[in-house]
């Protein structure tokens with residue numbers, strides 16, 4: 001019997017009768033992590049990692065039916081052994097391992113193989129079938145070590161301060177913002193946009209301690225920000241709020257910043273290739289470490305990555321999903337902050 | 344090289360000219376003199392010949408990174424720049440070296456005469472010692488264009504700020520005849536190799552858009568009315584048998600227009616003329632699009648000169664036989680010009696006095712203006728006959744009065760990713776109007792939208808692409824745009840039967856459904872309404 005099936009609503013576990021990160025509402029959804037394209041609204045029941053709990057409650061409303069589970073502590077659902085393994089993507093992100101009658105399938109969700117200062121490090125999991133993301137599935141994407149990124153970001157802030165400029169980082173509210181905080185903590189006061197502040201609070205509810213930040217109030221006094229550090233979502237690039245920040249030097253933190261054209265295109269002062277996804281070698285290493293007989297490639301460069309895997313002798317197929325566009329979904333989130341907080 | 348690499352990073356990330364100038368000044372204040380010379384040479388297109396073929400670089404990179412060709416090409420199409428693609432695909436360097444820019448340039452020069460084997464050894468060794476950004480620059484040094492968003496003008500402004508020397512003189516200096524090994528940095532700046540007295544231009548006099556009723560301008564006898572041409576405003580300086588052509592952007596463009604130099608050299612008198620550089624064929628002015636083919640070419644070939652001949656329409660004279668006559672009235676300067684053309688008997692379709700338009704009543708001018716489109720003129724210029732040749736823009740004496748652009752509403756049917764810095768966004772669009780119950784392509788356009796709009800459209804394209812043809816996406820015909828253009832003509836070469844001149848996106852009509860776009864009939868009707876073919 002087949003363990004999983006790719007359906008219109010999402011990845012379905014046939015014997016378990018549940019879905020993994022479904023994009024249409026279902027009865028039972030197991031969630032890899034709290035990004036909006038993976039944990040969508042409207043499911044009857046949710047299962048996620050313990051550290052994702054308050055993120056989901058914050059994003060989807062306090063009244064959802066939700067249970068949680070730790071890494072490496074399996075649970076039986078309709079005879080399927082379900083367990084979580086660290087995905088190294090954002091706080092609370094999990095690879096979902098399914099075992100049924102000796103057959104093992106692992107769904108990666110989003111993942112990053114290189115360790116950082118804030119996320120539980122990625123653990124490769126052996127399996128028969130591996131469903132992997134491929135956001136940065138081209139060999140041009142290779143990330144720097146976390147220590148080197150730290151140096152790079154800190155140098156930028158120091159340089160800005162020497163020139164009397166306020167350092168403004170632009171990164172997604174969930175994941176990237178906390179990662180940036182961890183890279184520059186201790187340098188100076190860090191002000192964060194409300195969207196980030198709210199998520200920080202949600203994350204702290206799980207007992208995780210984050211670097212100290214100050215909420216950027218809507219009516220902030222300009223002087224208080226001068227030479228300091230500000231983190232805000234990328235959707236606010238060009239916003240009036242950003243323009244009010246005195247002598248701002250802006251930097252986007254995103255894997256796409258690896259390419260010069262993208263750095264220049266955005267009209268920011270700097271671009272750092274800080275990504276929460278695996279780079280090319282990360283993807284390859286992860287796939288190889290699973291020793292899977294079959295690899296399904298989802299969102300990103302699925303055609304390219306899957307073709308390459310087949311060429312190096314790893315049987316692979318691309319799968320169309322509705323994941324990806326974290327940027328889009330996050331933008332939507334920011335435009336309607338009332339929806340989530342009013343609930 | 345570290346320093347040069349940092350400079351490139353600094354100037355390429357910002358679109359603020361002042362920040363670029365600041366970074367350049369900083370470089371000029373700290374770098375090795377020989378490196379500065381090379382920087383100027385590289386940024387002004389004084390590039391040595393490429394010592395290694397591009398295909399070899401690509402092959403070596405694929406070999407080291409162990410990648411199949413298709414994956415290399417896929418990477419290349421995402422990055423949009425070969426040198427950068429290679430710099431990103433190579434594995435991390437195993438050792439470090441820091442050589443100065445001029446040392447690299449000297450090594451590359453010597454490389455030219457070595458075997459492919461030696462070239463490979465040298466390139467691979469160097470790649471293995473540089474980090475990604477330096478590698479990218481090294482690849483750029485090997486060949487290809489060094490386009491990083493620093494114009495000659497920006498470079499010159501930075502040099503002027505650094506040295507305190509007049510920027511036009513510096514422009515002449517850097518464009519003049521020199522190579523990095525034939526001059527010192529200080530001599531280059533002080534202009535040892537040039538005679539600036541011969542090339543010195545004047546500031547251009549500029550016009551404001553007309554903002555009055557014509558009747559309020561006073562008696563029409565006081566005004567000289569000419570066609571406004573859409574070419575490159577230029578100043579031709581002829582002194583002591585030397586000829587220089589300056590563009591309004593204060594760039595020396597002499598070498599791009601050898602035919603103009605030839606004509607001007609035939610004059611006996613010395614002068615400084617203000618006018619328009621135009622593409623002219625069979626006595627008619629061509630579109631700016633055509634002229635563009637002649638711009639920024641390293642070599643101006645005979646074939647290109649025949650395909651797009653260039654001429655100059657003279658507007659004004661600023662200096663005559665060594666005497667600055669800018670303070671005299673326009674009517675006198677015009678007389679000087681007419682005498683000049685009479686006595687020197689230069690008779691050429693490519694070098695003419697700008698025609699004065701005669702009219703009897705202000706009322707006639709509007710029609711004359713809108714007819715201007717027919718011969719690719721942009722509209723009219725109105726100049727007060729008593730006016731001196733002002734420095735820069737001054738209100739009241741010179742007015743420009745452009746033709747109104749034509750517009751239609753069309754729907755987007757194809758989108759294509761831009762190249763280079765816009766490589767991740769869909770920036771080039773093809774638009775269609777209705778023809779019966781079908782759509783027919785009328786225009787391609789890629790300018791006129793904000794970055795935000797392009798981002799929004801790119802997302803939409805990602806979600807609504809129907810078909811892929813290489814980089815082109817066929818999209819659902821849903822997004823409506825107002826397309827403005829300068830002219831329209833019947834055309835057999837176009838499937839729609841019409842050709843638009845200078846189509847550009849005026850705005851995104853989010854308020855309009857695709858069912859309300861123009862039809863090909865309503866588009867063709869515009870031809871009749873503006874002029875008869």
Ligand SMILES: [Zn+2]
Nearest residue numbers: 035089110326
């Ligand atoms: Zn994610």
Ligand SMILES: [Zn+2]
Nearest residue numbers: 037110323324
């Ligand atoms: Zn994802």
